[in-house]
Amino acid sequence: MKKKTTIYDVARESGVSLATVSRVINGSSVVKAKTKEKVLAVIKELDFKPNEVARGLATSKTTTIAIVFPQSLFAHVKDMIGGIGDTGRHLDYNINMYTTDDIGDDDTVSDVTERIIKSRVDGVILFNNEHIDQMIEGIDRYHLPIVVIGKQISNETMGSIYIDVKNAAKELIMPYIEKGKTDILYVSPKQNLIKNDDVIEGIQEAYHENGLVFDENNIISSTSSYEFNLATFEKYFKNKKHDVIFCGYDKDGVAVIQSAIENGIDIPGEMDVVGMLNTSYAVMCRPQLSSLNVPIYDMGALAVRLLTKFLQGEAIESKEIAVRYMFIERESSHQN
C-alpha cells in the first residue's frame, strides 16, 4: 500500500512551499491566481486529500461534533439522523455518534463523557433523557458547547431545540374542558423528545384557567414495550373510561385504541384518543390516530446549526429554539 500523498508532495510537484499549498486548500485570498491554479492542478493530479487529523492537531479544532443517543430512543430517529447528518455535511462538520446503552447506566454515562473529551470534538448534541443533567455537567466542565434536544435550557455555551409541549398540551386540552369533558387521562411515555413535566404543567394550566384542578391520579406511565402496554390497557379499560386519553407517544395511542375497541368502547364515540409526534403508527391505526405533528428532521438540523453558531462565534438571536407544532385531527378524536 503506497503512502498517502501529503501536502509536501503537492508542494514539491507544484514548485511552491508548504505554506502556499496550505493557503490554497484553505481558500486564502492572497494567493496569486496563477499559482493557485497550478497547485489545484497538482492536487487533482495526485488526488491529494488533506489529512483532517493533522489539521486538527495544528488548529486545535476537529470540525467534528458529537451526538449522544440515549437508550430509550423513540421511533423516527431516522428523521432526526437525517437532519443531523445532512446539516453536518452541508456545514462541513463530521458527526461522531455515541450511544448510552442500558447496562451499567452510570458507568456508561461517564465512559461516554470521557470518550467525547478525548476525541476533542468541538461541541456536543444531547437528547433529553433521565441522565441528561449528569451528562451535561460532565461535559460542561470541559467548556464544550452543548445543544440539548427536547428540553428548554441554555447558558453561555449551551442552547436547546425543543417543542413547547406545555402550550401544546394546554391548547389540546382546553377545548375539551371548555365543553365540560374534564375526565382526561394522560399516558406518560418513555421518550426523550418531549418533557413530561411540561406536558403535565400544560394540562394543569388548562384546568386551572377553567377554575378546575387536574387530578394527578389521571396520569399513567407506559413502558417501551408495546405488547406490555397493550396488556395493561386491556385490563384498564375493562372497567374504566374517560372523555379523552391523551398519549405522549403515538405508539401508546395505538395501544389505547386497540384495547378500547377490544373492550367495546367506541372511538371516538365514547372516548377521544390523541397521540404525539405524528409517526407512521398514527396513520396505520384504525381508526386513525389524531396526533401532534412535530418537525423531527428540522429539530436535528436546527440543533446542528445552532451548535455551529456557538462554535464559530456567530451571533445567536435565541439560544432556546421552540419548533412549530401542529395538531392533526384524524378519526380518533373530535375536538371541534
Next chain:
Amino acid sequence: MKKKTTIYDVARESGVSLATVSRVINGSSVVKAKTKEKVLAVIKELDFKPNEVARGLATSKTTTIAIVFPQSLFAHVKDMIGGIGDTGRHLDYNINMYTTDDIGDDDTVSDVTERIIKSRVDGVILFNNEHIDQMIEGIDRYHLPIVVIGKQISNETMGSIYIDVKNAAKELIMPYIEKGKTDILYVSPKQNLIKNDDVIEGIQEAYHENGLVFDENNIISSTSSYEFNLATFEKYFKNKKHDVIFCGYDKDGVAVIQSAIENGIDIPGEMDVVGMLNTSYAVMCRPQLSSLNVPIYDMGALAVRLLTKFLQGEAIESKEIAVRYMFIERESSHQN
C-alpha cells in the same frame, strides 16, 4: 479558558519523561509498578485526557470507523444504531456517521466518500442500497476496509453481514406451493436490509423445484410513502386477489391488510399476508401480521466486530456472515 493539560504537564509533574507517560497511558508492561502508580496519580490529579487527535497523527490510526446511512432508511435504525454504537464503545472505536440525502444523489455519494477519506477513519460500514457499488468503489480505491450490511459480498479487505433472504423466501413460499397455493404476489420494498433480487431468486427456486415457474408480473414495487402505497393497494385489490401476498417490509404488509379488508377480502381466510423484519408495525396491525424476524441490533454489532477484525489483523473465519432469521406466524397467515 485555561489550556488543556498535555502529556508534557504530566511528565513534568511526575518527574518522568514523555515516553514513560506514554507507556503508562498505553498500558505498556515494561513500566515499573511504582513509576506507573505515580504517573497515574498525576494523571488523575491533573485530569489529563490524552488527545486522540495527536495520537492519530502519530500512529496513522484514528480508531474511528465511519458508517454511512442511506436516505431510504428502514424503521428500526434505532436498533441498528444501538448495536453499532454499543459495540463501538466496547471495542474502543469512535463512530463517525454520514448520511446521503436525496438531493443530488451522485454528488452526495462522492462528497461523502471525500469526507470519509479526509477524516482518515480506519474502516467503513456501508448499507446495501441503490448506490452501494459506486460507494464501495469510491472507498475501495483508498484501501479502506469495508463491511457491508444487507448484501453478501467480500474480498481481501471487505466483508459483510447479511440475511440469507433467498433461503428465507424459499422456505416461506415452499409450503404454499406444495399445497397448490401458487398464486403469490411479491411486494418489493425500498429498503436496504434485504436484497430484493435474492428474495425473488428464492421465490423462483421454490416454484422451480415444484416444476413451476414464477410469473414475474407478480412483483409490484412499493414506495416509501405508506399512504401512497395504501392508495395503490386499495385500487389493486378492488378486482384482484392472490393466495399469498409476500411483502419485503412490514409496513407494506400493513397497507395490504388494511386495503384488503377495505375491499372485503378476508385475511387470512381468503388471502395470506406475510411481512419482513418483524417491526412494531406487525403487532400493532389487526389481524396481526406474520413476519420474518431478524436480529437487527446484532447485525450492527456484528458489523462493527467484523470490521475491527480487519483493522486489527485478527483471524477471520468467515467474511460473509449470515444472521439467523425466524418466521413468526401471527394472525395474517396460516402457512401450516
Next chain:
DNA sequence: TTGAAAGCGCTAACAA
C-alpha cells in the same frame, strides 16, 4: 504574494 520554521500532542525507534 510567497517561504522558512516553529509548533500542535503524541508515538516509537533507539540508546542508555
Next chain:
DNA sequence: TTGTTAGCGCTTTCAA
C-alpha cells in the same frame, strides 16, 4: 526500566 529524539501532516506567525 527509562529517556532522547525524530517524526506524524498540517497551520500560522514572521520575514522577505
